[in-house]
Amino acid sequence: MLKGGYESYLAFVTARQPALIRAATLVSGDPELAQDLVQDALVKLALSWEKVRDGYPEAYVRRILYRDAISWRRRFRRERLGVVVDLPLPDPTDAADARLALRAALSRLTTKQRAVLVLRFYEDLSEHQTADLLGVGIGTVKSQTHAALSRLRLHAPELNALLTPGVTSD
Amino acid sequence: MTDSRLGELMHDLVAEVSGPAMARTAWTKSVRIRRRRRILAVVTAGTLVAGTTFALVGALGPDRSAGPAAEPASPTSTALAAAPGEPRILQAPARDEVTTLPSFASPLAELSRVPTAATALTDSPLKRAVAAVQRDTGPIFVLGPGNDWRSVSGGALTSDAISPDGRKLALVQSAGIRVVDVATGVGRLLAVPESATSRIDSIRWLAAGGQIAVGGDAGSVLLTVADGQITPLDGPAHEIAAGQSEDPLVRVTATVLVSGSEAGRETRRELGTGTDVELGSWSGTARQSGGRVAQTAFLRPDDTQAVAVIELASGRVTDLLRLDFGGPKATRSYGCCETLGWSSNQTVLLRDGGSVLAWSPTAGKLYRVAQLPGTSTRGADTSDQVRVALAP
Numbered sequence: 001m002l003k004g005g006y007e008s009y010l011a012f013v014t015a016r017q018p019a020l021i022r023a024a025t026l027v028s029g030d031p032e033l034a035q036d037l038v039q040d041a042l043v044k045l046a047l048s049w050e051k052v053r054d055g056y057p058e059a060y061v062r063r064i065l066y067r068d069a070i071s072w073r074r075r076f077r078r079e080r081l082g083v084v085v086d087l088p089l090p091d092p093t094d095a096a097d098a099r100l101a102l103r104a105a106l107s108r109l110t111t112k113q114r115a116v117l118v119l120r121f122y123e124d125l126s127e128h129q130t131a132d133l134l135g136v137g138i139g140t141v142k143s144q145t146h147a148a149l150s151r152l153r154l155h156a157p158e159l160n161a162l163l164t165p166g167v168t169s170d
Numbered sequence: 171m172t173d174s175r176l177g178e179l180m181h182d183l184v185a186e187v188s189g190p191a192m193a194r195t196a197w198t199k200s201v202r203i204r205r206r207r208r209i210l211a212v213v214t215a216g217t218l219v220a221g222t223t224f225a226l227v228g229a230l231g232p233d234r235s236a237g238p239a240a241e242p243a244s245p246t247s248t249a250l251a252a253a254p255g256e257p258r259i260l261q262a263p264a265r266d267e268v269t270t271l272p273s274f275a276s277p278l279a280e281l282s283r284v285p286t287a288a289t290a291l292t293d294s295p296l297k298r299a300v301a302a303v304q305r306d307t308g309p310i311f312v313l314g315p316g317n318d319w320r321s322v323s324g325g326a327l328t329s330d331a332i333s334p335d336g337r338k339l340a341l342v343q344s345a346g347i348r349v350v351d352v353a354t355g356v357g358r359l360l361a362v363p364e365s366a367t368s369r370i371d372s373i374r375w376l377a378a379g380g381q382i383a384v385g386g387d388a389g390s391v392l393l394t395v396a397d398g399q400i401t402p403l404d405g406p407a408h409e410i411a412a413g414q415s416e417d418p419l420v421r422v423t424a425t426v427l428v429s430g431s432e433a434g435r436e437t438r439r440e441l442g443t444g445t446d447v448e449l450g451s452w453s454g455t456a457r458q459s460g461g462r463v464a465q466t467a468f469l470r471p472d473d474t475q476a477v478a479v480i481e482l483a484s485g486r487v488t489d490l491l492r493l494d495f496g497g498p499k500a501t502r503s504y505g506c507c508e509t510l511g512w513s514s515n516q517t518v519l520l521r522d523g524g525s526v527l528a529w530s531p532t533a534g535k536l537y538r539v540a541q542l543p544g545t546s547t548r549g550a551d552t553s554d555q556v557r558v559a560l561a562p
Contacts, residue, residue: 018188022184022187025187026184031187031189034187035189038189043199046196099179122181
């Protein structure tokens with residue numbers, strides 16, 4: 001049953017899965033839902049593996065992952081199977097306060113806003129790359145980024161000390 | 171925050187997030203899906219060949235000596251065999267065949283006759299609302315117990331708009347919730363600050379009818395109807411079982427029962443587990459009747475829609491109504507189907523596009539209740555332009 005390009009698929013997924021789960025966790029705000037999203041994206045990747053293995057499978061699977069994460073909320077406001085689990089906090093030091101504030105503030109954003117922030121600042125993609133991956137215009141990326149950052153400032157004033165005017169773009 | 175600092179914080183936030191190895195499972199699933207697709211392609215091809223042959227024979231003319239051709243059998247819902255412990259599964263007919271389902275005797279059949287104009291509710295109030303319908307952003311038509319229609323404007327209808335006693339409607343506006351007294355027709359806007367919920371996307375009446383849980387992207391609040399007072403609500407508003415509990419801490423969804431306040435602690439129990447049916451996710455409101463909950467589900471791997479009945483005591487999915495997309499023509503679209511409630515005789519009422527259907531899990535039968543005016547069971551699905559609410 002496990003034949004064809006399984007070996008190369010296994011090597012790719014083994015290398016990239018942890019990063020995909022971390023990104024999905026940031027976008028969805030929920031580690032269990034993130035696993036569901038990654039699992040579904042990996043199934044779709046496997047279905048197209050023969051076509052994309054020699055191209056850019058990383059871009060392919062990320063496109064699926066981010067778009068599914070957004071449509072998951074927008075279309076159906078689905079509930080997921082399982083219980084809500086908080087994101088783990090690595091340690092109780094001062095830095096944890098900032099993480100706690102950021103986590104709470106991220107949860108107040110829409111999924112699309114989180115996706116844009118994650119792509120721009122966590123994945124370090126340009127506005128153009130972000131727009132391409134999400135299938136939206138650059139204007140949308142700009143407006144969503146602006147709205148998301150404004151909301152972060154509103155809901156995490158304790159992080160304001162770290163704020164500087166403007167953010168870098170392309 | 172600089173972009174680099176924000177990125178660093180995000181990296182820190184998920185530094186220790188991990189998950190089980192998924193490669194083998196995902197690959198195995200893809201193999202299964204490919205095999206299923208191949209089987210489906212063969213079956214489809216066989217059906218096409220048979221259909222073409224049949225059409226050719228028909229074109230050559232019937233054998234008149236054999237008498238009139240028999241009427242084609244009415245398409246109907248199909249009960250699929252269930253393994254012990256697995257849910258009983260009923261396959262709904264294709265969307266364009268639901269009109270051939272047996273009809274279901276119910277006052278809700280009046281939904282087939284939603285008017286285009288009606289006396290205003292303020293001019294002629296009703297004792298209570300039985301159902302309400304809204305097309306696009308037009309007026310809301312309210313059905314009374316005597317099969318009389320009234321109209322009311324000023325807000326968007328959701329499937330949870332009618333209060334548990336049927337005496338009030340909660341309509342969503344951008345500034346908050348407009349509560350309309352059905353007995354007088356008078357409406358009052360209860361403001362909900364944008365910062366509390368962002369865009370409102372769900373409301374639930376609590377059982378006593380005095381409070382409404384209002385939820386949006388940014389959070390949820392509890393709105394007291396008498397004085398418009400707002401209190402923060404911990405957890406999503408859409409998890410609250412419509413009209414079932416006076417305690418906002420007690421939630422019922424098809425996925426998670428029960429978050430109750432036991433000695434101040436929240437307890438949760440998963441539902442819908444222990445079955446081979448791959449329930450991917452859920453949508454809409456969980457509708458409770460006694461010891462059972464009905465809710466719309468999406469099945470893996472292709473997001474086929476279904477309505478699941480779950481036994482609360484065991485958390486087991488006992489029955490499943492499959493509402494398949496309908497092949498290449500995709501006569502059902504994503505989000506086409508919605509669980510509306512239970513009728514008094516333990517029948518689940520649901521909306522399938524513009525059709526209101528009744529499903530008896532016990533009898534394994536599906537019935538047609540009404541076809542909303544302006545909707546069709548053929549062609550593109552425009553059912554999202556019509557919204558329906560039933561009294562709990």
